[in-house]
Amino acid sequence: MSRIWKHNGLSIVAFTLFLLFWGAQSWAGFLDHNDDAREHHQPTVTYGQYLQSGDFWESAGENWESEFLQMAAFVVLTAVLHQRGSAESNKLPDEPGAQEEKQQEEDSVHHPRPDAPGPVRRGGWQLGLYAHSLSTALALLFVLSMTVHALGGTAAYNEERQEHGEEPVTVAQFVTSARFWSQSLENWQSEFLAVGSMVVLTIFLRERHSAESKPVGAPHAETGK
Known part of the structure; x- marks a missing residue:
């Protein structure tokens, strides 16, 4: 244990x-x-x-979708964009050690170790898929969570309409409604506020021994990863 x-x-x-x-x-x-x-x-x-009930699954789905959107976007954006000094960013190309780290990663793909993941050892299309498997999985979880939000939200919305003697709506009608997008965007904006805050705060602030922080003694201009 x-x-x-x-x-x-x-x-x-x-x-x-x-x-x-x-x-x-x-x-x-x-x-x-x-x-x-x-x-x-x-x-x-x-x-x-x-x-x-629709109420329960609507609230769960709308929160999950924003989390997986945040993570999927963060994984992809940090692959192509940089923030000097941030613990959440890869090193800029002109920073010491950046080219060496990139070369080490390329070597680990073209000359895989015996204990490397199976798709890396097999290469070809399996390696191509595996190289982007994290963002793909997060994107699928985002779509799944958004589906839960849409189905649960439709059920909850129709319960309200029934109480007022109104006709029910379809899932497509609910997904194109202001209510659905208000719920989604309310969560999405808060997720990217959190991401942006983390990126900037890790330039100047530290948390000893945390993988999300640079070493306590590292200069502010040193990028973390």
Whole structure:
């Protein structure tokens, strides 16, 4: 058990916190949903019914889509753009060691080690796919999360319309509505605010021993990665 914790502690804690906060969010959302129902003299639901409702999946989907959009964009942008001094940026081409690191990466692809990932050792189209597998996976997760948001949001929106005696809308109609894009853009802007803040703050600030920070004694102009 100690070996598992030593090698996987970061992911274990991250996913444990995710489940704890998601569970807390679902319970708070359940209480809020029923409070709103009582105010409008509507029937309340059980916790299990709430977990199957459009309200729950709408809120989950819209948050997940913004997170995966942020990560996918960050992975791609940091591959082609730079920020001098930031711990979140690759070294600029004119910085000491930048060309050596690039050459080492090229060598690791063209002359793979025995323990290199399978697609790298096999080369060809498998290597081509694997070379961009991270951004591809994040983009697919973004699309999946956006689908959850769209389906859950449509269900929640139609529940509201039914209460007011209005006709239901299709998923396509909901996705083109102001409500859908207001929810999405509200989250997207906050994600890129966080990314931009992290990029700039790591130029001047430090966190000892963190992989997201430059060494405490590193000069501000030194790029981290």
